[in-house]
Every structure is written in structure tokens, then in C-alpha cells.
Amino acid sequence: MLDIKLIREQPDLVRQRLASRNAGDEARIDELLKLDEQRRKLLAEVEGLKAQRNRVSKEIGALMGQKKIEEAEAKKKETRDLGDKITELDKHAAAAEAARDEILLRLPNLPHETVAVGKTAEDNPVMRTWGEKVNFSFKPKSHVELCESLKLVDFARGAKLSGSGFLLYTNWGARLERALIQFLLDLHITQHGYTEVSPPYVVSRDCMVGVGQFPKFVDQAYAVREGEDNSTLGSLYLLPTAEAPVANIHREEILAEKQLPIYYCAYSPCFRAEAGAAGVGTRGMIRVHQFDKVELIKIVKPEVGYDELEKLVGNAEKVLQLLELHYKVIQLCTGDMGFASAKTYDIEVWAPGQGQYLEVSSCSNCEDFQARRMSMRFKTETGENKFPHILNGSGTALARLFVALVETHQQADGSVLIPAALQPYLKTDRIQA
RNA sequence: GGAGAGAUGGCUGAGUGGCCUAAAGCGCAGGUUUGCUAAACCUGUGAACGGGAAACUGUUCCGAGGGUUCGAAUCCCUCUCUCUCCGCCA
Numbered sequence: 001m002l003d004i005k006l007i008r009e010q011p012d013l014v015r016q017r018l019a020s021r022n023a024g025d026e027a028r029i030d031e032l033l034k035l036d037e038q039r040r041k042l043l044a045e046v047e048g049l050k051a052q053r054n055r056v057s058k059e060i061g062a063l064m065g066q067k068k069i070e071e072a073e074a075k076k077k078e079t080r081d082l083g084d085k086i087t088e089l090d091k092h093a094a095a096a097e098a099a100r101d102e103i104l105l106r107l108p109n110l111p112h113e114t115v116a117v118g119k120t121a122e123d124n125p126v127m128r129t130w131g132e133k134v135n136f137s138f139k140p141k142s143h144v145e146l147c148e149s150l151k152l153v154d155f156a157r158g159a160k161l162s163g164s165g166f167l168l169y170t171n172w173g174a175r176l177e178r179a180l181i182q183f184l185l186d187l188h189i190t191q192h193g194y195t196e197v198s199p200p201y202v203v204s205r206d207c208m209v210g211v212g213q214f215p216k217f218v219d220q221a222y223a224v225r226e227g228e229d230n231s232t233l234g235s236l237y238l239l240p241t242a243e244a245p246v247a248n249i250h251r252e253e254i255l256a257e258k259q260l261p262i263y264y265c266a267y268s269p270c271f272r273a274e275a276g277a278a279g280v281g282t283r284g285m286i287r288v289h290q291f292d293k294v295e296l297i298k299i300v301k302p303e304v305g306y307d308e309l310e311k312l313v314g315n316a317e318k319v320l321q322l323l324e325l326h327y328k329v330i331q332l333c334t335g336d337m338g339f340a341s342a343k344t345y346d347i348e349v350w351a352p353g354q355g356q357y358l359e360v361s362s363c364s365n366c367e368d369f370q371a372r373r374m375s376m377r378f379k380t381e382t383g384e385n386k387f388p389h390i391l392n393g394s395g396t397a398l399a400r401l402f403v404a405l406v407e408t409h410q411q412a413d414g415s416v417l418i419p420a421a422l423q424p425y426l427k428t429d430r431i432q433a
Numbered sequence: 434g435g436a437g438a439g440a441u442g443g444c445u446g447a448g449u450g451g452c453c454u455a456a457a458g459c460g461c462a463g464g465u466u467u468g469c470u471a472a473a474c475c476u477g478u479g480a481a482c483g484g485g486a487a488a489c490u491g492u493u494c495c496g497a498g499g500g501u502u503c504g505a506a507u508c509c510c511u512c513u514c515u516c517u518c519c520g521c522c523a
Binding site: 039040043044046047048050051053054056057058059060061062064065072073075076077078079080082083097254375377383385 | 443450451452462478479480481482483484491492493502503504
């Protein structure tokens with residue numbers, strides 16, 4: 001959520017930066033300001049009336065105490081309709097506030113000034129690359145072929161169980177998935193200073209609003225219903241990312257300054273309806289309704305937000321380096337950035353069987369955008385309450401990492417070599433038929 | 434699912450319609466004094482949203498939402514959560 005005071009004081013700046021996202025959100029600022037103005041006017045009016053009522057009520061109390069019943073009754077008559085006016089004005093003020101917040105909750109974050117201006121993914125600048133595309137002396141297979149020949153994933157039965165976009169990992173495939181999860185958690189916890197948490201996989205609506213998934217992207221989530229009871233629909237959702245619960249751990253709290261920075265690391269499956277997305281329904285593991293992910297969350301003081309973002313990306317890159325996978329880091333341009341983010345780096349790993357780069361990590365500084373929605377603050381030494389920066393990054397997404405891994409390390413004989421860093425977890429150096 | 438008990442400031446906890454401007458204690462911060470692994474005393478100590486250049490000031494908040502009343506932490510209704518016991522259950 002954007003700071004309403006900033007919008008009030010510098011509407012042109014806000015309009016201009018929203019416009020750089022190329023989504024037309026700046027058009028709503030005038031309406032927003034009008035509602036804000038209206039709300040404040042009503043508030044001033046109704047608060048004046050309330051002050052008056054409080055004053056007179058106190059006088060009545062005093063008169064009653066002195067048994068001056070008649071005088072008290074006269075005062076009561078005098079203020080009787082004050083209450084009605086207050087109720088009426090309260091309603092209007094609440095309506096103006098609700099309308100204002102409705103717009104505010106749907107406005108995306110402002111891009112940071114260092115973010116490249118652009119319209120689509122084609123305008124995303126490449127920051128750096130690591131390693132290079134593998135040279136094969138044979139025609140590399142796609143992960144789908146490898147998964148079938150090595151019996152790592154049973155695509156047909158996965159679809160039978162839950163429909164397209166759901167995977168049934170089998171034997172070494174299931175073990176590889178589990179080994180990767182363990183490897184990722186251990187790396188971030190022991191080498192990068194994160195604290196492991198294991199959150200609920202079903203989260204409240206408030207959590208979804210807090211991270212900015214809702215209200216705008218409600219169609220992308222799986223809603224949970226208890227049995228056939230439709231009244232239970234709409235309060236709980238399957239998590240689309242561990243960011244939803246983990247970033248909300250300290251919602252509505254005022255943290256002590258010395259508690260910061262907080263680094264959390266969490267494994268969870270991620271559930272995405274992917275309504276209208278291309279690629280769902282096709283075979284493979286690139287875009288699915290359920291995938292595993294290890295997520296990194298940071299809650300930090302604003303002044304270090306962007307240093308922490310660079311470190312966060314580095315933590316995710318380390319994963320690919322240890323797994324000996326070629327990747328590039330790109331910065332998302334203003335037109336391609338997610339709703340809550342002020343600055344985002346994506347890491348794309350090379351998948352030779354696909355002949356393309358796959359997004360396996362997205363690292364963002366959301367600044368105070370989410371903290372405002374969650375009402376998460378920290379108290380400075382001077383006693384001031386401030387919003388922290390909240391950062392999130394995949395460290396990393398699993399299904400696509402799995403794809404890059406088997407496609408990159410495949411051998412001419414159809415087997416897959418396991419990188420040294422992963423061998424202690426998988427307890428083999430090679431997967432073969 | 435059934436029965437019962439609860440929810441008050443950072444924490445403990447009093448408060449059953451009007452000086453509640455929420456007692457008291459603990460904690461925390463500052464000060465004074467004595468001197469030494471600290472103690473005593475004094476003062477202060479929440480949040481949100483408004484108004485104001487500022488000093489300051491108004492409103493709201495006692496789990497949440499409604500209601501009664503001139504006036505609600507307090508009375509009424511609905512809901513949520515926590516705890517205890519029973520049932521079911523991995």
C-alpha cells in the first residue's frame with residue numbers, strides 16, 4: 001500500500017512513477033484524492049460533534065451526581081439528536097474511507113528510481129551471467145524425455161490423480177526433489193544466516209492481502225472450502241508461495257529495532273491456479289499448479305533495504321553455482337515488475353533441452369508496501385514507529401531447477417550426473433535407468 | 434462435534450452505566466542521591482486517524498462487529514480466538 005500522505009503531498013510524482021509501469025494505474029489518483037479529501041472533511045465535522053457530546057455527557061453525569069435531575073433531563077433533550085447526526089456522519093466517513101482504501105489496495109508499488117524504464121520483458125536489462133551454455137557431443141534430450149526414460153516423473157498418472165499441471169514424482173525423481181529441498185534449506189541456514197521456519201500451507205485472506213496477492217490476483221489462488229459448506233469459502237487459501245505466511249509472521253506487531261534484520265527461510269509447496277496462463281495443460285514441469293520452493297524473506301531497516309536485496313540475489317545465485325548450472329541475472333523493468341515490488345531481479349537458469357532460460361528465482365524489495373498493508377512496524381531508538389522493508393526471494397523454485405539440473409547434467413548414455421554439492425543429499429553421483 | 438471458563442496497555446492484573454483522564458505492581462526510559470557486580474527515591478512511559486508552522490490539540494481503540502443510552506471496558510446480541518474436560522482423529 002502506498003503512503004496516502006505521499007500521494008497527497010506529491011501527486012504528480014506518484015502519478016509519474018505509476019505511469020512508468022505502463023498499466024494505467026495513475027488514472028485513479030484524482031479519484032483517490034477526492035475521496036481522501038472527503039473523508040477528512042467528514043472526520044473533522046463528526047469529531048467536533050463527538051467532542052461536544054462528550055462534554056455535555058460529562059456535565060449530565062455531574063448533574064446526576066448532584067441529584068439535579070431536572071437540569072440533567074434538559075441537557076439530555078439538548079443533545080438527544082446529536083447522536084443521530086454522529087451516526088449519520090460516521091457512516092459517510094466510513095464509506096469514504098472504504099472507497100479510498102479500495103483504490104489504495106489495488107494500486108501497485110512505485111518502482112525504485114534505479115529500475116530500468118521499459119514496457120515488456122524484452123526491456124529487462126541483463127545484469128550478469130555465470131558459467132556458459134553446455135556443449136553436448138549429442139543432441140540433448142528435454143527433461144520430459146529424461147524423466148520418462150529414467151522414471152523420475154510419471155506425467156500420465158500425475159494427471160490422472162489431479163488433472164494436468166500436477167506431477168507425480170517417482171523413485172529417483174522423488175528422492176532428487178527431496179534432496180534438493182534439504183540441500184537448499186541447509187545452504188541458506190548454515191551459510192547465509194537464515195532461520196528456518198515451516199509455515200501453514202493454508203493461509204488466511206489477511207495474509208494474502210498483506211503481501212499484495214489480494215484483492216487484485218484473487219483469481220490466481222485456490223480457495224479452500226470445508227466439505228460442501230460454501231459459507232467457509234473465502235477465508236482460507238492454499239499458499240501460492242511461502243512468502244504469504246512467512247512475510248506475515250510479524251503482521252500487526254511493533255518490533256524492537258534490535259530485532260532487525262530478520263532473515264527467514266522456508267520450504268513449502270506452492271499452489272497456483274494459473275488461470276489463463278500459457279503453458280498449463282502442456283506436458284512437462286515448466287508451468288504447473290503445484291511446485292516446491294524454498295523461499296527467503298528478510299525484514300530489515302529501510303536504509304539497508306537495497307544492500308540486502310543485492311545480498312539476497314547472491315544467496316539465490318549460490319544455489320546455481322553449487323549445482324553447476326549456467327544462469328543470468330536480469331533486472332525487471334518498470335513495465336514487467338510484480339505488483340508489490342519496488343525493484344526485482346530474476347535469475348534465469350539455462351535449460352539446454354528446452355533451448356531457453358527458465359525463471360527459477362525472483363528477488364524483490366517491496367520496501368514498506370507490504371509492511372503498510374500488514375501494519376508491521378519497528379520502534380526506533382528515538383521511540384518513533386517506522387515501517388521496515390520486506391524482501392522476498394526464491395532460493396529457489398524447485399520444478400524448474402529440477403529441469404535445468406537433469407537437462408544440463410545429462411550424459412550421452414542417457415544417465416544424469418549429480419553435482420558434487422548435491423551428492424551427500426542424494427547419496428549417489430549418478431541417476432541411471 | 435459437546436460442556437465449561439476466559440480475552441483489559443510491553444507483561445501481571447483491578448475495574449458491573451457517569452472525576453475511567455483505566456488502579457496497582459512489574460518492565461522500560463530519564464533524573465536525583467548513595468557508592469560498586471547495584472539499591473533507594475522522583476518523573477515519564479501505548480497505537481491509529483485528523484487539525485496546527487509549532488507549542489499543542491481533537492477523535493477513536495479494553496478480542497471483533499452490531500445494539501441500548503445524553504453517556505458503555507461495564508448492559509444486550511452475533512462472531513472470532515485461547516484454555517480445561519469429553520468425543521472423534523493422523
